[in-house]
Amino acid sequence: MKVYDDMSIWMVAGSQHLYGEETLNQVRSHTEEIATYLDAQKGIPAKVEYKGILTTPAEITDFCTKASADPSCGGVILWMHTFSPSKMWINGFNVLNKPVCHLHTQFNRDIPWGEIDMDFMNLNQSAHGGREHGFINSRMKLNRKVVVGFWQDSEVHERLDAWMRACAAVKDQRNGKIARFGDNMRDVAVTEGDKVAAQIALGYDVYGYAVGDLAQVIADVDEKTIDALIEEYKAQYEIDPALLGEKSDALRTAARLEAGMTQFLEEGGFCAFTTTFEDLHGIAQLPGLACQRLMEKGYGFGGEGDWKTAALVRALKVMGKGMPGGTSFMEDYTYHLDPANPMVLGAHMLEVCPTISEDKKVKLEIHELGIGGKDDPVRMVFDVPGGKALNASLMDMGNRFRLLINEVEAVESGKELPNLPVARVVWKALPDLKTAAAAWIYGGGAHHTAFSKDVTTEMLIDYADICGVESLVIDADTDIRSFKKELQWNDLYYTMKGFAGGV
Numbered sequence: 001m002k003v004y005d006d007m008s009i010w011m012v013a014g015s016q017h018l019y020g021e022e023t024l025n026q027v028r029s030h031t032e033e034i035a036t037y038l039d040a041q042k043g044i045p046a047k048v049e050y051k052g053i054l055t056t057p058a059e060i061t062d063f064c065t066k067a068s069a070d071p072s073c074g075g076v077i078l079w080m081h082t083f084s085p086s087k088m089w090i091n092g093f094n095v096l097n098k099p100v101c102h103l104h105t106q107f108n109r110d111i112p113w114g115e116i117d118m119d120f121m122n123l124n125q126s127a128h129g130g131r132e133h134g135f136i137n138s139r140m141k142l143n144r145k146v147v148v149g150f151w152q153d154s155e156v157h158e159r160l161d162a163w164m165r166a167c168a169a170v171k172d173q174r175n176g177k178i179a180r181f182g183d184n185m186r187d188v189a190v191t192e193g194d195k196v197a198a199q200i201a202l203g204y205d206v207y208g209y210a211v212g213d214l215a216q217v218i219a220d221v222d223e224k225t226i227d228a229l230i231e232e233y234k235a236q237y238e239i240d241p242a243l244l245g246e247k248s249d250a251l252r253t254a255a256r257l258e259a260g261m262t263q264f265l266e267e268g269g270f271c272a273f274t275t276t277f278e279d280l281h282g283i284a285q286l287p288g289l290a291c292q293r294l295m296e297k298g299y300g301f302g303g304e305g306d307w308k309t310a311a312l313v314r315a316l317k318v319m320g321k322g323m324p325g326g327t328s329f330m331e332d333y334t335y336h337l338d339p340a341n342p343m344v345l346g347a348h349m350l351e352v353c354p355t356i357s358e359d360k361k362v363k364l365e366i367h368e369l370g371i372g373g374k375d376d377p378v379r380m381v382f383d384v385p386g387g388k389a390l391n392a393s394l395m396d397m398g399n400r401f402r403l404l405i406n407e408v409e410a411v412e413s414g415k416e417l418p419n420l421p422v423a424r425v426v427w428k429a430l431p432d433l434k435t436a437a438a439a440w441i442y443g444g445g446a447h448h449t450a451f452s453k454d455v456t457t458e459m460l461i462d463y464a465d466i467c468g469v470e471s472l473v474i475d476a477d478t479d480i481r482s483f484k485k486e487l488q489w490n491d492l493y494y495t496m497k498g499f500a501g502g503v
Protein backbone atom coordinates (compact mmCIF):
# COMPACT_ATOMS: atom_id res chain seq x y z
CA MET A 1 0.00 0.00 0.00
CA LYS A 2 2.11 2.86 -1.34
CA VAL A 3 -0.65 5.43 -1.49
CA TYR A 4 0.99 8.11 0.69
CA ASP A 5 4.34 7.86 -1.11
CA ASP A 6 2.64 8.57 -4.42
CA MET A 7 0.47 11.43 -3.18
CA SER A 8 1.08 15.10 -2.66
CA ILE A 9 -1.20 17.85 -1.46
CA TRP A 10 -0.91 21.09 -3.41
CA MET A 11 -1.04 24.32 -1.48
CA VAL A 12 -1.69 27.77 -2.95
CA ALA A 13 -2.77 31.17 -1.73
CA GLY A 14 -5.41 33.16 -3.53
CA SER A 15 -4.75 36.87 -3.98
CA GLN A 16 -5.09 39.64 -6.59
CA HIS A 17 -2.96 42.42 -8.13
CA LEU A 18 -4.52 45.27 -6.17
CA TYR A 19 -1.86 45.24 -3.46
CA GLY A 20 1.27 45.68 -5.58
CA GLU A 21 4.32 43.50 -6.10
CA GLU A 22 5.87 44.03 -2.67
CA THR A 23 2.81 42.68 -0.89
CA LEU A 24 2.47 39.80 -3.37
CA ASN A 25 6.08 38.83 -2.71
CA GLN A 26 5.26 38.61 0.98
CA VAL A 27 2.17 36.51 0.18
CA ARG A 28 4.40 34.19 -1.88
CA SER A 29 7.05 33.75 0.78
CA HIS A 30 4.51 33.31 3.60
CA THR A 31 2.60 30.66 1.64
CA GLU A 32 5.79 28.80 0.86
CA GLU A 33 6.82 29.00 4.50
CA ILE A 34 3.50 27.53 5.67
CA ALA A 35 3.53 24.73 3.05
CA THR A 36 7.12 23.84 4.00
CA TYR A 37 6.22 23.90 7.69
CA LEU A 38 3.18 21.66 7.21
CA ASP A 39 5.17 19.28 5.03
CA ALA A 40 7.72 18.85 7.83
CA GLN A 41 5.11 17.97 10.48
CA LYS A 42 5.34 14.35 11.57
CA GLY A 43 1.59 14.01 12.09
CA ILE A 44 0.83 15.00 8.50
CA PRO A 45 1.09 11.85 6.39
CA ALA A 46 1.29 13.27 2.86
CA LYS A 47 3.74 15.55 1.13
CA VAL A 48 2.57 19.20 1.10
CA GLU A 49 3.83 21.10 -1.95
CA TYR A 50 3.85 24.86 -2.36
CA LYS A 51 2.36 25.66 -5.78
CA GLY A 52 2.54 29.44 -5.84
CA ILE A 53 -0.04 32.18 -5.51
CA LEU A 54 -3.01 32.76 -7.79
CA THR A 55 -3.90 36.31 -8.75
CA THR A 56 -5.99 36.08 -11.94
CA PRO A 57 -8.89 33.93 -13.24
CA ALA A 58 -6.53 32.39 -15.83
CA GLU A 59 -3.99 31.37 -13.16
CA ILE A 60 -6.74 29.87 -11.00
CA THR A 61 -8.26 27.88 -13.88
CA ASP A 62 -4.81 26.69 -14.93
CA PHE A 63 -4.04 25.52 -11.39
CA CYS A 64 -7.38 23.70 -11.05
CA THR A 65 -6.94 22.04 -14.45
CA LYS A 66 -3.42 20.83 -13.59
CA ALA A 67 -4.45 19.60 -10.12
CA SER A 68 -7.35 17.68 -11.65
CA ALA A 69 -5.19 16.07 -14.31
CA ASP A 70 -2.18 15.18 -12.15
CA PRO A 71 -2.53 11.67 -10.71
CA SER A 72 -0.17 12.47 -7.83
CA CYS A 73 -2.32 15.35 -6.57
CA GLY A 74 -4.48 13.99 -3.75
CA GLY A 75 -6.12 17.29 -2.84
CA VAL A 76 -5.61 21.04 -2.68
CA ILE A 77 -5.20 23.39 0.28
CA LEU A 78 -6.45 26.88 -0.48
CA TRP A 79 -5.54 29.83 1.71
CA MET A 80 -6.71 33.42 1.30
CA HIS A 81 -3.89 35.38 2.93
CA THR A 82 -5.33 38.50 1.31
CA PHE A 83 -8.61 39.07 -0.52
CA SER A 84 -9.10 37.06 -3.72
CA PRO A 85 -12.36 38.09 -5.40
CA SER A 86 -14.29 34.89 -5.81
CA LYS A 87 -15.75 35.36 -9.29
CA MET A 88 -12.16 34.69 -10.35
CA TRP A 89 -12.51 31.15 -8.91
CA ILE A 90 -15.75 30.05 -10.58
CA ASN A 91 -14.32 28.63 -13.81
CA GLY A 92 -11.51 26.94 -11.94
CA PHE A 93 -13.88 25.30 -9.48
CA ASN A 94 -15.97 24.08 -12.40
CA VAL A 95 -13.07 21.90 -13.55
CA LEU A 96 -11.58 20.96 -10.16
CA ASN A 97 -12.19 17.31 -9.28
CA LYS A 98 -9.81 16.96 -6.34
CA PRO A 99 -10.73 17.26 -2.64
CA VAL A 100 -10.49 20.81 -1.29
CA CYS A 101 -9.39 22.03 2.12
CA HIS A 102 -9.94 25.70 2.84
CA LEU A 103 -7.27 26.55 5.42
CA HIS A 104 -8.56 29.60 7.22
CA THR A 105 -5.40 30.77 8.94
CA GLN A 106 -3.39 33.95 9.32
CA PHE A 107 0.37 34.31 8.95
CA ASN A 108 0.62 36.41 12.13
CA ARG A 109 -0.93 34.68 15.09
CA ASP A 110 -1.32 37.81 17.19
CA ILE A 111 -2.39 41.36 16.45
CA PRO A 112 0.75 43.53 16.93
CA TRP A 113 -1.17 46.07 18.98
CA GLY A 114 1.62 48.64 19.26
CA GLU A 115 2.72 48.59 15.61
CA ILE A 116 -0.33 47.68 13.58
CA ASP A 117 -0.87 49.95 10.54
CA MET A 118 -2.79 49.71 7.23
CA ASP A 119 0.07 47.83 5.51
CA PHE A 120 -0.29 45.07 8.10
CA MET A 121 -4.07 45.12 7.69
CA ASN A 122 -3.79 44.82 3.89
CA LEU A 123 -1.49 41.83 4.10
CA ASN A 124 -3.16 39.94 6.95
CA GLN A 125 -6.78 40.01 5.88
CA SER A 126 -7.78 36.34 5.73
CA ALA A 127 -10.48 37.16 8.31
CA HIS A 128 -12.51 38.64 5.45
CA GLY A 129 -10.69 37.16 2.42
CA GLY A 130 -11.63 33.72 3.71
CA ARG A 131 -15.27 34.75 3.96
CA GLU A 132 -15.39 35.81 0.31
CA HIS A 133 -13.87 32.44 -0.56
CA GLY A 134 -16.34 30.57 1.62
CA PHE A 135 -19.24 32.28 -0.12
CA ILE A 136 -18.40 31.02 -3.59
CA ASN A 137 -17.79 27.50 -2.32
CA SER A 138 -21.20 27.54 -0.65
CA ARG A 139 -22.87 29.22 -3.65
CA MET A 140 -21.49 26.49 -5.93
CA LYS A 141 -22.35 23.78 -3.36
CA LEU A 142 -18.77 22.50 -3.34
CA ASN A 143 -17.77 19.88 -0.81
CA ARG A 144 -14.74 21.04 1.13
CA LYS A 145 -13.21 20.95 4.56
CA VAL A 146 -12.76 24.22 6.41
CA VAL A 147 -9.91 24.23 8.94
CA VAL A 148 -9.61 27.29 11.17
CA GLY A 149 -6.70 28.28 13.40
CA PHE A 150 -3.08 29.35 13.51
CA TRP A 151 -1.01 27.25 11.09
CA GLN A 152 1.49 26.22 13.77
CA ASP A 153 -1.17 24.90 16.17
CA SER A 154 -1.12 21.13 16.59
CA GLU A 155 -4.91 21.15 16.60
CA VAL A 156 -4.85 22.54 13.03
CA HIS A 157 -2.39 19.80 12.04
CA GLU A 158 -4.77 17.17 13.42
CA ARG A 159 -7.62 18.51 11.28
CA LEU A 160 -5.36 18.48 8.20
CA ASP A 161 -4.07 15.00 9.05
CA ALA A 162 -7.63 13.63 9.14
CA TRP A 163 -8.50 15.27 5.83
CA MET A 164 -5.34 14.06 4.09
CA ARG A 165 -5.98 10.51 5.25
CA ALA A 166 -9.47 10.78 3.77
CA CYS A 167 -7.93 12.15 0.54
CA ALA A 168 -5.60 9.13 0.43
CA ALA A 169 -8.53 6.71 0.74
CA VAL A 170 -10.42 8.55 -2.00
CA LYS A 171 -7.38 8.55 -4.27
CA ASP A 172 -6.85 4.83 -3.63
CA GLN A 173 -10.43 3.87 -4.36
CA ARG A 174 -10.68 5.99 -7.52
CA ASN A 175 -8.29 3.46 -9.03
CA GLY A 176 -9.54 0.58 -6.89
CA LYS A 177 -10.60 -2.83 -8.12
CA ILE A 178 -12.62 -5.17 -5.92
CA ALA A 179 -12.72 -8.92 -6.69
CA ARG A 180 -15.79 -10.94 -5.77
CA PHE A 181 -15.45 -14.70 -5.55
CA GLY A 182 -19.07 -15.78 -5.81
CA ASP A 183 -22.19 -13.68 -5.36
CA ASN A 184 -23.88 -12.23 -2.28
CA MET A 185 -25.24 -14.63 0.29
CA ARG A 186 -28.69 -15.60 -0.90
CA ASP A 187 -31.62 -13.50 0.35
CA VAL A 188 -29.49 -11.06 2.35
CA ALA A 189 -30.56 -7.47 1.59
CA VAL A 190 -27.98 -5.19 3.18
CA THR A 191 -24.98 -6.69 1.40
CA GLU A 192 -26.60 -5.91 -1.94
CA GLY A 193 -26.26 -2.60 -3.74
CA ASP A 194 -25.88 -0.75 -7.00
CA LYS A 195 -22.33 -1.20 -8.27
CA VAL A 196 -22.76 1.45 -10.92
CA ALA A 197 -23.87 3.98 -8.30
CA ALA A 198 -20.93 2.92 -6.11
CA GLN A 199 -18.47 3.54 -8.92
CA ILE A 200 -19.98 6.96 -9.65
CA ALA A 201 -19.84 8.03 -5.99
CA LEU A 202 -16.81 6.17 -4.70
CA GLY A 203 -14.76 5.36 -7.78
CA TYR A 204 -14.05 1.66 -7.32
CA ASP A 205 -14.94 -1.01 -9.85
CA VAL A 206 -16.35 -4.35 -8.68
CA TYR A 207 -15.38 -7.47 -10.68
CA GLY A 208 -17.15 -10.80 -10.32
CA TYR A 209 -15.35 -14.14 -10.75
CA ALA A 210 -16.49 -17.70 -10.79
CA VAL A 211 -15.02 -19.50 -7.79
CA GLY A 212 -13.65 -22.08 -10.26
CA ASP A 213 -11.31 -19.39 -11.67
CA LEU A 214 -9.77 -18.97 -8.22
CA ALA A 215 -9.85 -22.71 -7.47
CA GLN A 216 -7.64 -23.33 -10.49
CA VAL A 217 -5.01 -20.81 -9.34
CA ILE A 218 -5.10 -22.35 -5.86
CA ALA A 219 -4.69 -25.87 -7.27
CA ASP A 220 -1.62 -24.74 -9.24
CA VAL A 221 0.30 -23.39 -6.21
CA ASP A 222 3.60 -25.27 -5.88
CA GLU A 223 4.72 -27.09 -2.75
CA LYS A 224 7.76 -24.84 -2.21
CA THR A 225 5.54 -21.76 -1.86
CA ILE A 226 3.49 -23.65 0.70
CA ASP A 227 6.64 -24.72 2.61
CA ALA A 228 7.77 -21.09 2.81
CA LEU A 229 4.40 -19.96 4.16
CA ILE A 230 4.39 -22.71 6.81
CA GLU A 231 7.81 -21.47 7.97
CA GLU A 232 6.41 -17.94 8.14
CA TYR A 233 3.48 -19.14 10.26
CA LYS A 234 5.86 -20.98 12.60
CA ALA A 235 7.93 -17.84 13.10
CA GLN A 236 4.94 -15.57 13.64
CA TYR A 237 2.26 -17.49 15.52
CA GLU A 238 1.63 -19.97 18.26
CA ILE A 239 0.36 -23.00 16.31
CA ASP A 240 -1.99 -25.72 17.57
CA PRO A 241 0.33 -28.80 17.72
CA ALA A 242 -2.24 -30.83 15.77
CA LEU A 243 -1.67 -28.53 12.79
CA LEU A 244 1.99 -29.52 12.79
CA GLY A 245 1.15 -33.19 13.39
CA GLU A 246 -1.89 -35.22 12.42
CA LYS A 247 -3.68 -32.23 10.85
CA SER A 248 -0.72 -30.77 8.98
CA ASP A 249 -2.53 -31.32 5.67
CA ALA A 250 -5.18 -28.80 6.78
CA LEU A 251 -2.49 -26.20 7.49
CA ARG A 252 -0.91 -26.87 4.10
CA THR A 253 -4.33 -26.43 2.48
CA ALA A 254 -4.78 -23.11 4.31
CA ALA A 255 -1.35 -21.98 3.08
CA ARG A 256 -2.26 -23.08 -0.44
CA LEU A 257 -5.42 -20.96 -0.27
CA GLU A 258 -3.43 -17.96 0.93
CA ALA A 259 -0.82 -18.31 -1.81
CA GLY A 260 -3.41 -18.79 -4.55
CA MET A 261 -5.60 -15.91 -3.43
CA THR A 262 -2.58 -13.61 -3.04
CA GLN A 263 -1.45 -14.46 -6.56
CA PHE A 264 -4.92 -13.88 -7.99
CA LEU A 265 -5.30 -10.50 -6.26
CA GLU A 266 -1.77 -9.33 -7.10
CA GLU A 267 -2.01 -10.31 -10.77
CA GLY A 268 -5.37 -8.57 -11.11
CA GLY A 269 -4.27 -5.44 -9.22
CA PHE A 270 -7.08 -5.76 -6.68
CA CYS A 271 -7.23 -3.88 -3.38
CA ALA A 272 -10.16 -5.73 -1.78
CA PHE A 273 -12.14 -8.94 -2.18
CA THR A 274 -15.12 -10.94 -0.98
CA THR A 275 -15.79 -14.62 -0.43
CA THR A 276 -18.94 -16.54 0.36
CA PHE A 277 -19.31 -19.79 2.27
CA GLU A 278 -22.26 -20.70 0.03
CA ASP A 279 -20.03 -21.02 -2.99
CA LEU A 280 -16.70 -22.76 -2.52
CA HIS A 281 -16.73 -24.90 -5.66
CA GLY A 282 -13.35 -26.68 -5.80
CA ILE A 283 -11.95 -25.01 -2.66
CA ALA A 284 -11.44 -27.48 0.19
CA GLN A 285 -11.91 -25.13 3.20
CA LEU A 286 -13.61 -21.79 3.65
CA PRO A 287 -10.62 -19.42 3.51
CA GLY A 288 -10.24 -18.15 7.07
CA LEU A 289 -6.53 -17.78 7.65
CA ALA A 290 -6.04 -16.56 4.06
CA CYS A 291 -8.58 -13.75 4.50
CA GLN A 292 -7.03 -12.78 7.83
CA ARG A 293 -3.51 -12.70 6.40
CA LEU A 294 -4.60 -10.70 3.34
CA MET A 295 -6.40 -8.15 5.52
CA GLU A 296 -3.25 -7.89 7.62
CA LYS A 297 -1.37 -6.97 4.43
CA GLY A 298 -3.82 -4.14 3.71
CA TYR A 299 -6.50 -5.76 1.54
CA GLY A 300 -10.13 -4.91 2.20
CA PHE A 301 -12.40 -7.85 2.87
CA GLY A 302 -16.13 -8.53 3.17
CA GLY A 303 -17.76 -11.88 3.94
CA GLU A 304 -20.77 -13.33 2.09
CA GLY A 305 -20.13 -11.33 -1.07
CA ASP A 306 -20.27 -8.01 0.78
CA TRP A 307 -18.29 -5.84 -1.66
CA LYS A 308 -19.35 -2.53 -0.03
CA THR A 309 -17.82 -3.56 3.29
CA ALA A 310 -14.75 -4.99 1.52
CA ALA A 311 -14.17 -1.59 -0.10
CA LEU A 312 -14.87 0.21 3.17
CA VAL A 313 -12.39 -1.95 5.11
CA ARG A 314 -9.79 -1.09 2.47
CA ALA A 315 -10.61 2.64 2.75
CA LEU A 316 -10.14 2.50 6.53
CA LYS A 317 -6.89 0.58 6.14
CA VAL A 318 -5.60 3.37 3.89
CA MET A 319 -6.79 6.09 6.30
CA GLY A 320 -5.21 4.42 9.30
CA LYS A 321 -1.90 3.58 7.67
CA GLY A 322 1.06 4.07 10.01
CA MET A 323 -1.11 4.74 13.05
CA PRO A 324 -1.17 2.43 16.07
CA GLY A 325 -4.31 0.29 16.09
CA GLY A 326 -5.66 -1.50 13.05
CA THR A 327 -8.84 -2.18 11.09
CA SER A 328 -10.81 -5.36 10.55
CA PHE A 329 -13.92 -6.67 8.90
CA MET A 330 -16.38 -7.15 11.78
CA GLU A 331 -19.86 -8.22 12.68
CA ASP A 332 -21.92 -7.42 15.79
CA TYR A 333 -22.40 -11.00 16.91
CA THR A 334 -23.81 -11.37 20.43
CA TYR A 335 -24.90 -9.08 23.27
CA HIS A 336 -24.19 -9.09 26.97
CA LEU A 337 -27.43 -7.47 28.16
CA ASP A 338 -26.60 -7.16 31.87
CA PRO A 339 -28.13 -3.72 32.63
CA ALA A 340 -25.17 -2.89 34.84
CA ASN A 341 -22.59 -3.72 32.18
CA PRO A 342 -24.02 -4.00 28.65
CA MET A 343 -21.51 -5.04 25.98
CA VAL A 344 -21.27 -6.36 22.44
CA LEU A 345 -19.17 -9.30 21.34
CA GLY A 346 -17.96 -8.76 17.80
CA ALA A 347 -16.45 -11.46 15.60
CA HIS A 348 -17.10 -13.30 12.35
CA MET A 349 -17.15 -16.92 11.32
CA LEU A 350 -13.38 -16.72 10.82
CA GLU A 351 -12.28 -13.52 9.16
CA VAL A 352 -11.07 -11.03 11.77
CA CYS A 353 -7.90 -9.12 10.97
CA PRO A 354 -5.00 -9.51 13.43
CA THR A 355 -3.96 -5.85 13.10
CA ILE A 356 -6.51 -5.10 15.84
CA SER A 357 -4.92 -7.63 18.22
CA GLU A 358 -1.99 -5.23 18.80
CA ASP A 359 0.23 -6.99 21.35
CA LYS A 360 -2.18 -9.87 22.09
CA LYS A 361 -1.10 -13.41 21.35
CA VAL A 362 -2.27 -14.80 17.99
CA LYS A 363 -2.85 -18.56 17.79
CA LEU A 364 -3.40 -20.69 14.69
CA GLU A 365 -6.14 -23.20 15.37
CA ILE A 366 -8.39 -25.61 13.50
CA HIS A 367 -12.02 -26.18 14.38
CA GLU A 368 -15.14 -27.49 12.81
CA LEU A 369 -17.30 -24.98 10.92
CA GLY A 370 -21.00 -25.69 11.31
CA ILE A 371 -21.98 -24.19 7.97
CA GLY A 372 -20.60 -24.48 4.47
CA GLY A 373 -20.21 -28.25 4.37
CA LYS A 374 -16.47 -28.28 3.70
CA ASP A 375 -13.28 -29.31 5.54
CA ASP A 376 -12.50 -27.73 8.90
CA PRO A 377 -10.85 -24.37 8.27
CA VAL A 378 -7.70 -22.99 9.89
CA ARG A 379 -8.01 -19.57 11.51
CA MET A 380 -6.14 -17.13 13.75
CA VAL A 381 -7.69 -16.80 17.19
CA PHE A 382 -6.97 -13.81 19.45
CA ASP A 383 -8.43 -11.24 21.80
CA VAL A 384 -8.34 -7.49 21.29
CA PRO A 385 -7.10 -5.00 23.89
CA GLY A 386 -9.27 -2.18 25.22
CA GLY A 387 -9.34 1.38 23.94
CA LYS A 388 -11.18 3.79 21.70
CA ALA A 389 -12.58 2.28 18.51
CA LEU A 390 -15.41 2.64 16.04
CA ASN A 391 -17.64 0.65 13.74
CA ALA A 392 -18.47 2.00 10.30
CA SER A 393 -20.91 0.61 7.78
CA LEU A 394 -21.94 1.60 4.26
CA MET A 395 -25.45 0.98 2.98
CA ASP A 396 -27.13 1.58 -0.36
CA MET A 397 -30.30 3.52 0.51
CA GLY A 398 -31.57 3.57 -3.07
CA ASN A 399 -30.93 7.25 -3.81
CA ARG A 400 -27.57 7.58 -1.99
CA PHE A 401 -25.02 5.68 0.05
CA ARG A 402 -25.14 6.10 3.82
CA LEU A 403 -22.05 5.83 6.01
CA LEU A 404 -23.04 5.05 9.57
CA ILE A 405 -20.43 5.44 12.31
CA ASN A 406 -20.68 4.31 15.92
CA GLU A 407 -17.96 5.26 18.36
CA VAL A 408 -17.26 2.48 20.86
CA GLU A 409 -14.88 1.65 23.67
CA ALA A 410 -13.23 -1.73 23.28
CA VAL A 411 -12.94 -3.46 26.65
CA GLU A 412 -11.22 -6.50 28.04
CA SER A 413 -13.96 -8.64 29.53
CA GLY A 414 -11.53 -10.39 31.84
CA LYS A 415 -13.24 -13.68 30.91
CA GLU A 416 -11.71 -16.72 29.31
CA LEU A 417 -13.59 -17.95 26.24
CA PRO A 418 -12.16 -21.47 25.95
CA ASN A 419 -14.85 -22.78 23.61
CA LEU A 420 -15.05 -19.85 21.20
CA PRO A 421 -12.92 -20.79 18.18
CA VAL A 422 -12.69 -17.35 16.53
CA ALA A 423 -10.96 -14.02 17.09
CA ARG A 424 -13.21 -11.61 18.97
CA VAL A 425 -13.58 -8.11 20.33
CA VAL A 426 -15.74 -6.92 23.19
CA TRP A 427 -16.90 -3.31 23.22
CA LYS A 428 -19.21 -0.85 24.88
CA ALA A 429 -21.09 1.24 22.36
CA LEU A 430 -21.47 4.99 22.88
CA PRO A 431 -23.52 6.61 24.24
CA ASP A 432 -24.86 3.31 25.66
CA LEU A 433 -25.83 0.00 24.11
CA LYS A 434 -29.59 0.64 24.00
CA THR A 435 -29.28 4.04 22.34
CA ALA A 436 -26.51 2.95 19.98
CA ALA A 437 -28.26 -0.22 18.85
CA ALA A 438 -31.60 1.57 18.41
CA ALA A 439 -29.96 4.39 16.40
CA TRP A 440 -28.03 1.87 14.30
CA ILE A 441 -31.23 -0.02 13.54
CA TYR A 442 -33.27 3.13 12.81
CA GLY A 443 -30.41 4.11 10.48
CA GLY A 444 -30.59 0.79 8.63
CA GLY A 445 -27.01 -0.04 9.62
CA ALA A 446 -25.62 -3.35 8.41
CA HIS A 447 -24.50 -6.26 10.58
CA HIS A 448 -21.16 -6.09 8.74
CA THR A 449 -18.82 -3.24 9.60
CA ALA A 450 -15.29 -2.01 9.36
CA PHE A 451 -14.04 -1.98 12.96
CA SER A 452 -11.11 0.31 13.58
CA LYS A 453 -8.85 1.15 16.48
CA ASP A 454 -7.03 3.91 14.62
CA VAL A 455 -9.37 5.65 12.17
CA THR A 456 -11.39 8.52 13.66
CA THR A 457 -14.92 9.77 13.09
CA GLU A 458 -13.46 12.95 11.63
CA MET A 459 -11.56 11.04 8.93
CA LEU A 460 -14.72 9.16 8.00
CA ILE A 461 -16.83 12.31 7.80
CA ASP A 462 -14.17 13.95 5.62
CA TYR A 463 -14.17 10.85 3.42
CA ALA A 464 -17.97 10.84 3.14
CA ASP A 465 -18.04 14.57 2.38
CA ILE A 466 -15.47 14.24 -0.41
CA CYS A 467 -17.49 11.40 -1.95
CA GLY A 468 -20.87 13.11 -1.55
CA VAL A 469 -22.02 10.27 0.69
CA GLU A 470 -24.40 10.76 3.64
CA SER A 471 -22.73 10.33 7.03
CA LEU A 472 -24.42 9.74 10.37
CA VAL A 473 -22.61 9.53 13.69
CA ILE A 474 -23.70 7.70 16.81
CA ASP A 475 -21.48 8.91 19.66
CA ALA A 476 -21.58 10.19 23.25
CA ASP A 477 -23.94 13.02 22.21
CA THR A 478 -26.54 10.91 20.37
CA ASP A 479 -30.13 10.89 21.52
CA ILE A 480 -32.79 8.96 19.68
CA ARG A 481 -35.32 11.74 19.18
CA SER A 482 -32.77 14.00 17.45
CA PHE A 483 -31.30 11.09 15.52
CA LYS A 484 -34.69 10.12 14.09
CA LYS A 485 -35.25 13.71 13.01
CA GLU A 486 -31.82 13.76 11.35
CA LEU A 487 -32.82 10.64 9.40
CA GLN A 488 -36.03 12.31 8.24
CA TRP A 489 -34.26 15.54 7.23
CA ASN A 490 -31.57 13.63 5.40
CA ASP A 491 -34.18 11.61 3.53
CA LEU A 492 -35.77 14.85 2.39
CA TYR A 493 -32.41 16.41 1.48
CA TYR A 494 -31.20 13.48 -0.62
CA THR A 495 -34.58 13.05 -2.28
CA MET A 496 -34.55 16.70 -3.34
CA LYS A 497 -30.89 16.63 -4.29
CA GLY A 498 -31.22 13.60 -6.54
CA PHE A 499 -28.36 11.19 -6.87
CA ALA A 500 -25.36 11.88 -9.05
CA GLY A 501 -22.50 10.99 -6.70
CA GLY A 502 -18.87 12.03 -6.75
CA VAL A 503 -17.15 15.31 -6.02
Ligand code: MN
Pocket residue numbers: 303304331348448
Ligand atom coordinates in the same frame (compact mmCIF):
# COMPACT_ATOMS: atom_id res chain seq x y z
MN1 MN B 1 -21.27 -12.12 7.96
